[in-house]
Amino acid sequence: MANAAAARLPNGLEIVQGPLAYNADGLATQHNADFLRDPRFAAAYARGIDTIRSRRGNLEVGWRVQVCCWAAEHGLHLDGDFVECGVFTGIYSRAIVEYVDFNQEADRRFWLLDTFQGIAEEMLTEPERRLGVDRMNRKYAGDCYEEVKATFEPFPNVQIIKGAVPFTLEQVRAEKVAYLSIDMNAAAPEVAAMEFFWDKLVPGAVVVLDDYGFRAHIVQKIALDRFAASRGVGILPLPTGQGLIIKP
Numbered sequence: 001m002a003n004a005a006a007a008r009l010p011n012g013l014e015i016v017q018g019p020l021a022y023n024a025d026g027l028a029t030q031h032n033a034d035f036l037r038d039p040r041f042a043a044a045y046a047r048g049i050d051t052i053r054s055r056r057g058n059l060e061v062g063w064r065v066q067v068c069c070w071a072a073e074h075g076l077h078l079d080g081d082f083v084e085c086g087v088f089t090g091i092y093s094r095a096i097v098e099y100v101d102f103n104q105e106a107d108r109r110f111w112l113l114d115t116f117q118g119i120a121e122e123m124l125t126e127p128e129r130r131l132g133v134d135r136m137n138r139k140y141a142g143d144c145y146e147e148v149k150a151t152f153e154p155f156p157n158v159q160i161i162k163g164a165v166p167f168t169l170e171q172v173r174a175e176k177v178a179y180l181s182i183d184m185n186a187a188a189p190e191v192a193a194m195e196f197f198w199d200k201l202v203p204g205a206v207v208v209l210d211d212y213g214f215r216a217h218i219v220q221k222i223a224l225d226r227f228a229a230s231r232g233v234g235i236l237p238l239p240t241g242q243g244l245i246i247k248p
């Protein structure tokens, strides 16, 4: 490959160096990342990132957003609403409504659930506290509810539910779910959300587990693996750190 620097480990395996198509967010790869330059994706990603620019201007999560946009677009082929548990400013959900032109989906709602005040710390387990999950999540602590309401004001079929999962789950008036995103950085509410939505997920629906492979979130991975095994499915670990489930 042109300009590729070759470096080898003593055992002969090649180290990935360059040219790198993507090198951000814990992921460095030479593999094709042309989607970043796709005008439809680029516009959607920019809308998502705009929601957080004032807080963290240099954030780069393009590959993770691509996974969410792909999974949500797949959901358009299915019957059911979209749900995201763990929204913060709405990077993923704002990108998705742009990417799939959600205002054209008159019969479909997108339910966004968050405390909008950071992680519900009382739900963290002792192992999660020891891993510092409570400290890491202080960055989500400021109240962003009004901001998120303003972000989604142009999208009347987006429903925002403020409060801690699992206590708010019953407010989601969806019999069928075609896309589910789980990103609450804590095992207990994530498993509760999976249990609540599992029977509502229609066959073929994709579930994106945002924190699945991130080292600090190993407690979530263990809990979600146990949940998946109890339902007879596996979780696909993605190099982005996300995990994917396809509802059988």
Ligand SMILES: C[S@@+](CC[C@H](N)C(=O)[O-])C[C@H]1O[C@@H](n2cnc3c(N)ncnc32)[C@H](O)[C@@H]1O
Residues within 6 Å of the ligand: 085, 086, 087, 088, 089, 090, 091, 092, 093, 113, 114, 115, 116, 117, 118, 119, 120, 123, 140, 163, 164, 165, 166, 183, 184, 185, 186, 189
């Ligand atoms: C990593 S952020 C979500 C980022 C978001 N997916 C995005 O697109 O930018 C995690 C969010 O989970 C929320 N959260 C944590 N525990 C929660 C719970 N029990 N119920 C509702 N929201 C929770 C936090 O308030 C925080 O906004």
